[in-house]
Amino acid sequence: MNVTLPSYLQMILGLYGYLLPLLLYVVWSTLALWDLGRREGIAGGAVWGWAFLIFLVPFLGALAYLFFGGATLNSRTRLVAVGGGAAIYALVLLVGSSIGGIS
Amino acid sequence: MPSLFSVSSPATAFQWWFVVYLYVLPFMLYASWAALSILDLNEQSTKGGSRLLWGAAVLLLPIVGGAAYLLAAARTLRPSSRYAIVFAGLIVWLIPLAVGIWLAGGPLGPKALS
Amino acid sequence: MFKSSGTRDVPIAWGVCAVLGAIGLSGCGKQEPKLTGTVLVSMADNSYSPSIVRVPVGGSMVFINTGRNDHNAIAVDKSWSTEKTFGNIKMRPEDMSEVVFSKQGVYPFYCSFHATPDGKVGMVGVAVVGDVQYTPPSGARGVLAATDKASGVTRRVPQDYPTIQNGVDAADPGDLVLIDKGEYTEAVFVTTPSVTLRGVDRNAVILDGKFELGTGIMVGGNGVVIENMTARNYTLNGFFWTGVKGFRGSYLTAYNNGDYGIYAFGSSDGLFEHSYASGSPDSGFYVGQCAPCKVVLNDVVSAYSGLGYSGTNSSGDMYVVNSRFEHNRTGISTTTFDIELNPPGRDTTLMGNLVSDSGLDNEAAGFYATETLAGNGIALVGTHNNRVERNTVLRSRNNGILIVPILDRHYWPSTGHVVRNNVVLGSGRADLAAGGLGTRGNCFAGNSYRTSLPWGLQTLNGCEGLRLPIASDLSTTMTFFGSIAQIRLGLFKLNDYRTRPVPPPQPNIPGGIDAPVVPAVNVFAAAKPDLDAIKAPSETRVDPAVKP
Known part of the structure; x- marks a missing residue:
């Protein structure tokens, strides 16, 4: 009959676990679209193609553009945005699974 | 010990369609177009009231505000790319949305795919 | 509802304390018990906190309703109440009412919505005014013990007793109070344990509160069974058990009552079965504040209610x-x-x-x-x-x-x-x-x-x-x-x-008036x-x- 209420850390990690995938999806896609929109010297058809890919395939479309689509954005910025975001999510999962009780 | 690779029951096609086209994609379009518009507004040289107005419109009118700004008033993005960004997004969202609603006889209609 | 204030001990008013201390009537400076000039008494759902309240002569109690439902406090001997102006016997959530005690004595009090008027069952408390000895009665309510056997005695209403309350008051544990067809405008209190109240026809034995009476049948005794009747148009509840161990409601209909249809509060070891509740703004069926409950709702219908x-x-x-x-x-x-x-x-x-x-x-x-x-x-x-x-x-x-x-x-x-x-x-x-x-x-x-x-x-x-x-x-x-x-x-x-909407007629208890007790x-x-x-x-x- 005993109930353990979640601690503040568990509640926050649970929140991040839900929010982060959504947030990263939006941030990476926006970053890709931003770069796509500002690029000079790219054919019109290619722009449309990349735009469709970014919208159609969540996460992977944006990542494909950022790393294989000839993005003009500083490569370190790209790595930090993508790697950092993924690392934070991994950290949430790691800490969450070690303290338990977040899902 | 629960396995990472076993799933208790797969999501159905309808559930997938429902969450993507009625929840995630609209949210994504709102957020990314608002962000792009804000970035563009930030780089505009002319300061003044119209920037504030556009900023409010982009944030307060989901999707529509951002699309309007990108099509009509964005400066730092290439014109053809702007059309691609807005219309690719709208096509990817609205066509499967319409098809799904038609197939189901309404968003939660009696013929909703199960 | 989401902003109720809690109880606080009002700091001793030093002036009052000094004066009363000078004439030896207050407990200022003594350790136990600590008498303060004004005591805050919180009315929760459904209890007073504290329930035994000591005040000096001339002191006062400030009742504050921290619950979600209406409450009040009325002295059992009717010498005081929280009704400050005529017609305001209801204290709504967050209402406050101060009662000043000028005479020494022991004053049991009760909430007319959630307790029996004798102050023994339900939401009750005691005001101990002045320097009087008071020891709370030990043990649970009632001298009569619950029994698990039917006594074989049947008391018929209205043939033997004109009102249901008369029949209940005369009943001993294990008796059956059998109620004949008719409409009864009564608010019945049952404190005798193990009594069974049964109607001869579920749809024709009707307790009607006429939107004036509070609760159809309120039970404060253990082991009480109510079966095969209807309660309607009460401003509070159709059938209500409070603070009991062992209860059963079978083949009951409760409709258009102003709070709950069929309701057990602070009670355990019970069963609601084959019953119908509808038209309650709060809940058709409600079971509140029990741990562990050991309560079963089986084959009931609840409609047109808030919950x-x-x-x-x-x-x-x-x-x-x-x-x-x-x-x-x-x-x-x-x-x-x-x-x-x-x-x-x-x-x-x-x-x-x-x-x-x-x-x-x-x-x-x-x-x-x-x-x-x-x-x-x-x-x-x-x-x-x-x-x-x-x-x-x-x-x-x-x-x-x-x-x-x-x-x-x-x-x-x-x-x-x-x-x-x-x-x-x-x-x-x-x-x-x-x-x-x-x-x-x-x-x-x-x-x-x-x-x-x-x-x-x-x-x-x-x-x-x-x-x-x-x-x-x-x-x-x-x-x-x-x-x-x-x-x-x-x-x-x-x-x-x-x-x-009025419910359609509902099935009677199998065996009717001869069903086992x-x-x-x-x-x-x-x-x-x-x-x-x-x-x-x-x-x-x-x-x-x-x-x-």
Whole structure:
């Protein structure tokens, strides 16, 4: 009959676990679209193609553009945005699974 | 010990369609177009009231505000790319949305795919 | 409701203390007991805190209603009450009323809505004024002990006793009070244990409160059984048990009563079966403040009420099975509130129930508190470790099965629920919804449904296998808190409970007046349902059913 209420850390990690995938999806896609929109010297058809890919395939479309689509954005910025975001999510999962009780 | 690779029951096609086209994609379009518009507004040289107005419109009118700004008033993005960004997004969202609603006889209609 | 103030000890008024101390009448400076000039007494749902109150002569008690329901305090000898101006005997939530005591003595008092007028049963307290000796009566209520055997004595109303109350007052434990056909405008109090009250015809023995009397039958004795009759038009409850061990309501009908239809508070070891409640603004059936409850609701119907079934802070061996909850504002809810004792609620089992048409623009009654949850089929609000299995939840305006926290005086997350093998269809927002911070440990498996928020609740929060921390969604909590805000702004419409649809005639107790008389002793041991044998209801059509 005993109930353990979640601690503040568990509640926050649970929140991040839900929010982060959504947030990263939006941030990476926006970053890709931003770069796509500002690029000079790219054919019109290619722009449309990349735009469709970014919208159609969540996460992977944006990542494909950022790393294989000839993005003009500083490569370190790209790595930090993508790697950092993924690392934070991994950290949430790691800490969450070690303290338990977040899902 | 629960396995990472076993799933208790797969999501159905309808559930997938429902969450993507009625929840995630609209949210994504709102957020990314608002962000792009804000970035563009930030780089505009002319300061003044119209920037504030556009900023409010982009944030307060989901999707529509951002699309309007990108099509009509964005400066730092290439014109053809702007059309691609807005219309690719709208096509990817609205066509499967319409098809799904038609197939189901309404968003939660009696013929909703199960 | 979400902003009630707590009790505080009013600091001793040094002036009063000094004066009274000078004439030796107060306890200033003494250790025990500590007499202060003014004592704050909080009225919760349903108890006084403190319940034994000492004040000096000339001191006062300030009653403050910290509950959600109306209360009052009236001296048993009628020498004082919280009614300050004529006609204001009701203290609404957050009302305050001060009573000054100028004469020394011991004054038992009671709440006329939740206690017997003799001050012995239910929401009662004692005011001890001045320097008098007072020892509370030891042990539980009553000198008469409960018995599990029928005595064989039948007392007939009105043949032997003109009123039901007369019959009850004359009854000994184990007796049967058999009530003949007719309409009785009575508010009956039962304090004798193990008495059985039975009507000869469920649909023709009617207790009618005429919207003036409070409760049809209020029970404060253990082991009391009420069967085979109807209670209607009371301003509070049809049938009400409070603070008892052992109770049973069978083949009862309660409709258009102003608070609850069939209600057990602070009671354990009980059964409500084969009964029908409708048209209550709060709940048709309500079981509150018990831990462990050992209470079963089996084969009941609840309709056109604010909540079909509601259990607040009811925990442990609480079963609602094989029942129907139709056309209520919310079908079934398990909730936690700080104003009742023993939060949070937990360990309720909901199985084999049909919940339909919750919150649609229909004929249901309601009041402001139930409107915050309106539109949900099954709502698990700030509770824990419930089992929700093999239910069918159809056509809920909002969510089918909802798990959400509540913010009362504390924040209560909702965790650890098992939601399996239900059929949930046709919900306006999402069939399965989990909202809030700290909503975790819930698992979903084998349900037939179409929509869930967040996505993939059954896939990612399964009972075996993969569990990702995508357990809850903020939009669900936001919309719930939003509905609370909307209610506080008064933006809701209510149907008058007095004009709700009258139920059709209901089946009588098998055997009628010759059915065996079984006092309600060790009820749970016999009534506990065989969970594996419970089947899901057969109706699964989403299209609106033909109106009965």
